[in-house]
Every structure is written in C-alpha cells, then in structure tokens.
Amino acid sequence: MSINRRTFFKAMGATAVALSVGKPVFASDASVNESEFYGILYDITKCVGCHGCEYDCADAHGFTEFDIPKDPPFRQTDEKHRTVVNEYETSKGKLPRKTQCMHCNQPACDAACLTQAMHKTAEGPVIWREDKCMGCRYCMISCPFDIPKFEYNSTNPEIVKCDMCAELLKEGEIPACAYNCPEEALLYGKRSDLIREARRRIHDNPDTYVDHIYGEHEAGGTSWLYLSPVPFNEVGFNTKIQTTSYPGLTKGFISSIAPVDILLPAVLLGIYEATKSTSKTEEEL
Amino acid sequence: MSTNSQPAVLLPNERNFFSFLISELKPKGKIFTPFNIISFPIMMIGLVIIFLRFKNGIGSVTNLTQDVPWGLWIGFDVVTGVAFAGGAYVLVFMVNILNLKKYKPILRITVLNGFLAYLFYSAALLLDLGRPLNVINVVIGNNFGVSSVLFLVGWHFLLYMLALLLEFSPAIAEWMNARKVHKILSGITMGAVIFGITLSVLHQSGIGALFLMAKDKIHPLWYNSYMPLLFVVSSIFAGISMVIFEGSISHKVFSDQLDESSHQSHKNIIVGLAKICTVGMFAYFTLLVLVFIHEKNWEYISTPMGSWFLVEIIGFVVLPMFLFFYGYRHHKITVIKVASIVTLLGIMLNRMNISIICYRWDAAERYIPSWQEFVVTLTIIFIEVWVLRWIVRRMPVLRQSPEWARNSH
C-alpha cells in the first residue's frame, strides 16, 4: 500500500474544510441582537388560572376538538396542548402557572436541530418548519424545559410546541394568549422593555414579588419572563437550571472537530511512516 | 460445506458477471440449522412490525413517551451498536498504522462486521425517524444545521461507512476475480484507513457529545462534560471485546474457511487483544474515578441510583478488567471470552443508562420498550448475520486471499 503524500494532503485539506464548516454558529453572534427580541412577561400574581389562554392557543393553531380534563391533575404540554396552566400548592396558597416554550435567546433545540427546522427568528419566536424536519427528536432530547412534543401516532408526525404565534406576529398582531388574557397577566413587548417593566413592578411592590425575574438569565436568557409571588421552585420551575446557554455545552466539542480532522490524519501518517520499516521485527503486544 | 468455493476465473464481461452473481446467490450450506429455524420466523414478524410502523406511525409499535423520545432503537441499535463496532477502527489502526502483522488474519472479518453493523444501524435509524424522507435535507445540503452535534456525527458516520467499504473492497474484487480493480482499490486503502480512523474517533466521541445538552435530564452520576472522551475510550475495549466474542463464534461456524495455522494464531491474537482491553479498561476506570471526584458526586452514592451506578462500575468495568488481566497473564482463553461478554454487557448497560434508563429517571411515566421494539431490534441483527454469513461463505474474508492477490504487493 502506498500513497502519494502530496495528493494525500490535498485531499485532507479539502475534507478538513468541508467538515469544519461545523463551526459554532450561535444565535448570539453579532447578526442577531438579543435586545431586539420580543417576548412575553407573565405575572403569576395577576393570573387567575382560568385556562382561557389554553383555549385561545388551541383556536389560533387550529385544534378544533379541544378539551381540558375536568379537575385536572398535573398536566404537561403535549402534541395537542401547546400551553397548559397548572395549579400549585404554595406557601401563599394555590397559585396557577402557565407553561409553554420559553423561546430561549440561544435555544438548545435550534442548536440541536440538524436540518435547521427549529429556528430562532430575529424577532424572538422559536419556530418549527415542517418542510425541513426529519423527525429525529433530538430537539426533544436537548430542550432543558422538555417543551417540543412529537406526534407519535401520525404517519407524518410533527414536532409541536408554542411558536409565539409567529404567523400572527408577521401580520402585525400579537400572540393569541396575550391578546385575549382578561386579567392582563400576559404582557407582550420587546424583551428589554419587559425586563424594565418587571423590575419596576418588583421595585414598586417589594412585598408582592420575590426579587427575581425567571428567564432573565436562566438558560442564557429567554424571551418568556416570569414574575412570581413565591420562590420559583414552589410553582414548578427548575431553579437549578444553568444561567449560561445550553448550546454552549457543546461548543468545546464542536470547535475541536476541525482541528482533530486536520491533525489526527497527519499524526497517523507519521506513525505509519515510522513503523513501516520495523514491521518485520514487530511481533509483540 | 464445499471447500471449492473459489470462483472460477471470469472475464470482466457483463453476461458472465450476472450468471456468476446468480450462481453465488444460491444458498451454500445447510438450510435447516437451529439458527435459521429460530431467526427466520422472528425476521418475518419483524418485517410485519416495520410495515405497521410505516402504516400507523411510530407510536403504534413503540412505547416511546414525550419525556423519553429515544428508546431501544436509538439507545441500543445506534448508541450501543456504534461502540460495539469500534473494533474495526482499532484493529485497522493496529494493523495498518502500527504495523502489527499478527492481527492481520482477523482484520477483514472485523472490517466487514463494522461495515455491516453501520449499514444496519443506519437502517434502524431511518425506522426511528418520524419524517425519514427529509433526511435528504441533511445530505444534499439545502439545510445544513452546522452547529448541531447530530449533524456532525451523521456526516462522520456516513463518510466512515464509505471508508469501511473501501477498506473491505479488495476482498470483493478478489471474489469477482477483478484483478485490475483490485490493484486500484488496494492502492487507495491507505487513504481510507487514515480517514476512517479520524472519522471514527470523532463520531465515537460525538455520540457522547449528543447528550451534552441533556444536562438536567440525565442523572448526575452519568452526566458529565467528559462524556465524549469516555465514549471514545470505552469504544476501544467495547469494540475489541466484540471482536473476541464474535471471533469465537465465527471460528466455530466457519471453521471450514480456516486452515490449521490460523487456528493456532487465533489463540495468540486473543491473548494480545485481552492485553489491550486490560489497558483500555484501566484508563477508562481511572477517568471515571477522576470525573466522579471532579463532579463531587458523593451525595448520590447512597441513593438507589448510586447502587445502580456501582453495579455498572464494579460489576461491569472493574470485574472484566481483572478477568482480562488474569486471562492474558495465564493464557486462559475461556476467561478472556467470559471477560469479553461481561464487558459487552457493561457497555450496553452504560449506553442504555445514559440514553434511556437514567435519562429522565424522574419522569412520571417510565419508558419500557414494547415487545415489538425488541423484535425489530432482533430482526435487524439477524438480517445482518445472514448477510455476513453470505459474504463470508463467498469472499476471502476469513480464508486466505487467492494467490494472485497476495503476490501483487
């Protein structure tokens, strides 16, 4: 076996370039400006747990046969419910809490998706695109909030999750849940404005709120922001969630791929050249 | 079984080629072996289940939940299977790069095994995709998710399959008696070897990297940021254990393909492999301990999950490590074989722990694979074995290459 070294390195270079397009392209890169994201501020003190937003959401996404189980136990979002409101026993009595996609600033689902079907738009919503998705469910594995859901019983299954009514936003409207909430518990706006508003509320009513905006830093920041009157773990939040972005966890691995693709072959070739001559005597190991 | 399975000399003429192919397609060997009698009905049921999966959706035959979206087909077939197939790159490295000629007799069968394993794991993967047709998006490049670990793993996986096929191709050329082609193919094998090893290191570790973002979902005893490293190190001895295990079977089944000298050298090879396993497992164990201390996981050890963790580490890493050590010190082939089986079980346990058992271990609804998932997994393995057997009986995989091929370089 022999190989011309020049052609070898040429081929190697080409492959390395081809494979090293795998450089991390994260949503935080200069092209997308986080402060331009829109989002929703959800104030638990204002929410009365009427489940109205669930109906509005189903309506906006074409679920005609929509039902909420009577006297519901703890519910999770699923392929028919993009958002759910649960009640929690807390130190301040029963409190509701709405769950849906957090629309992370640097979404794990987007970084995970190998077809770019999951996509963080410049306006803030994280959307799923039907024509791209291959149904691998890696987004479900990666999302720290367990949000994407899969239609297991369909032959052409979709990934279902809250899309912040991206279609409505395009027409200049606002998300259905925020539009319809009778108590104004959901406030739609620019994320940076929402954070300011949340701070103001905490500042003006220090006894009503705990001094924390969930989503300001969680998972590297999310477009959905929460205000709560009780510590967040009491209303079912994962408070151990890291404050840096989830795609950052794979950054080290991804950026080491290109160097390995380039260096390892050279090392292997070197070893090969070195052992070639000793091959006759080598009988051990 | 006939010993005259050497194909007759053929001209590279198409008509001849087809009649040659047809004659080769006929079964060789007995039809009603116990293996056939067991595997055939299972394969038939498996094919029906696969049909139902496409007719009614994945949920109709699997028990997957919204919390645990990857089940047996990914956790075993792909995540575990890739580690088991690691023998191919390790042996290729030893024979072609380190020039350890001693292992040459088992090189081809290992490469063939690796190639078939990858081929069928990709098939298993396609079964598991909800929208398999869109896989084309990733291949033709209209939607490259280049920041996705899965994307990079997928491409390394695909290219590696090609490299394996190239590495094996001289055997196909020998079978078809295509001397010119053989020469060309042997010439490019070295390139395939070097690429193949590189691609392997990256996709073996990439499988571990797949789970990096599942930080809050995998039990802290199993989740750590060193998973890529642990995966690639464990793939070394997982792959070799598979070579030992599978070699001891094929040496019985295909003994007609082997001459006396290769039976002799096989014992030698196994002892050598056991030594490599010992070293590999020791490195792996050391890493595990370091990671454990680094992650400050003491608090979990007294929980039930902690005991489960200890079972994996002591029963399936430390124990087989000592068995391998003992086996190679005292040249006890049986001990080595037992060690390889324990190691394989241990790798299975480790990969399934990370991808299924300890993934969302706190979920309200536990995922337990359905019987259909098991049957389909078996079906894939059986089809692979059938194809393997077909090839080994025809091409010079275990037996010596024909005279002309050996002399040409």
Ligand code: SF4
């Ligand atoms: S919450 Fe999950 S699904 Fe929603 S954007 Fe974040 S990672 Fe994606």
Ligand code: SF4
């Ligand atoms: S299931 Fe679809 S959206 Fe999710 S990661 Fe796979 S291709 Fe992307």
